[in-house]
Amino acid sequence: GAVVSQHPSRVICKSGTSVKIECRSLDFQATTMFWYRQFPKQSLMLMATSNEGSKATYEQGVEKDKFLINHASLTLSTLTVTSAHPEDSSFYICSARSPTGGSRNTEAFFGQGTRLTVV
Amino acid sequence: GENVEQHPSTLSVQEGDSAVIKCTYSDSASNYFPWYKQELGKRPQLIIDIRSNVGEKKDQRIAVTLNKTAKHFSLHITETQPEDSAVYFCAASGNQGGKLIFGQGTELSVKP
Numbered sequence: 001g002a003v004v005s006q007h008p009s010r011v012i013c014k015s016g017t018s019v020k021i022e023c024r025s026l027d028f029q030a031t032t033m034f035w036y037r038q039f040p041k042q043s044l045m046l047m048a049t050s051n052e053g054s055k056a057t058y059e060q061g062v063e064k065d066k067f068l069i070n071h072a073s074l075t076l077s078t079l080t081v082t083s084a085h086p087e088d089s090s091f092y093i094c095s096a097r098s099p100t101g102g103s104r105n106t107e108a109f110f111g112q113g114t115r116l117t118v119v
Numbered sequence: 120g121e122n123v124e125q126h127p128s129t130l131s132v133q134e135g136d137s138a139v140i141k142c143t144y145s146d147s148a149s150n151y152f153p154w155y156k157q158e159l160g161k162r163p164q165l166i167i168d169i170r171s172n173v174g175e176k177k178d179q180r181i182a183v184t185l186n187k188t189a190k191h192f193s194l195h196i197t198e199t200q201p202e203d204s205a206v207y208f209c210a211a212s213g214n215q216g217g218k219l220i221f222g223q224g225t226e227l228s229v230k231p
Contacts, residue, residue, distance in 0.1 A: 034218055043208060044163070044221045057216070093162060097217045108153070108212075108219055110162040 002028045004096050006111025013084055013118055021079045021114045023050075023094035029074035030096035034108075035067075038091040050077040050094075084118040091115055121146040123211050125222025133230055138199050140225045142209035143191040149213035152185060152192045156205045157224075163208060167194070199229045 003026040013019050031052045036044040049057040056069035068080040093113040122145040132138050150171035155163035169176045169183045185192040209222040
């Protein structure tokens with residue numbers, strides 16, 4: 001299947017600093033990628049849809065100025081957590097849909113996830 | 120938007136027994152329903168999926184059924200094994216740019 005790679009896998013940062021997470025589709029082009037956040041023992045909550053060459057679409061309640069998304073190429077989307085605080089500590093994971101068939105009802109491939117700890 | 124409800128939140132079975140997890144969705148336009156297994160700290164892994172033009176799909180010990188009229192779908196695992204222990208998530212996707220909306224998750228424990 002298609003491969004999505006996410007980096008870094010773990011990051012610890014100080015409160016008030018910013019952290020950038022990268023999501024790459026290694027063997028296919030992804031015009032759309034998705035960013036999720038998962039707190040311990042909870043589900044994957046969709047944060048935003050990253051659109052290549054245009055602004056991201058954020059889900060209700062997600063602060064677009066705090067979670068900056070850039071999708072500058074067909075294989076790379078980045079999520080920057082700005083002015084991070086301890087409550088932003090979570091597991092962040094990206095995904096992209098398989099391009100096979102060009103249909104939306106295709107398999108989603110996930111990155112490895114990034115464990116963010118803000119101290 | 121889409122909303123997916125999943126039950127039960129925890130499920131404990133004896134090795135060899137069957138396990139059933141159920142999900143309901145709200146958007147009748149949803150047409151893709153995957154199930155994921157997630158181990159602690161890892162990415163979700165697709166175990167089976169079903170599309171809206173199919174009512175049932177089976178892959179060895181795993182099967183999924185879909186009732187479009189009632190807007191619910193279920194995961195069935197037969198002959199459970201300890202290595203099936205994990206958190207399982209259902210999800211739904213429709214004509215909303217391809218985004219997947221997840222259920223709350225079910226923590227499955229298979230006791231030897």
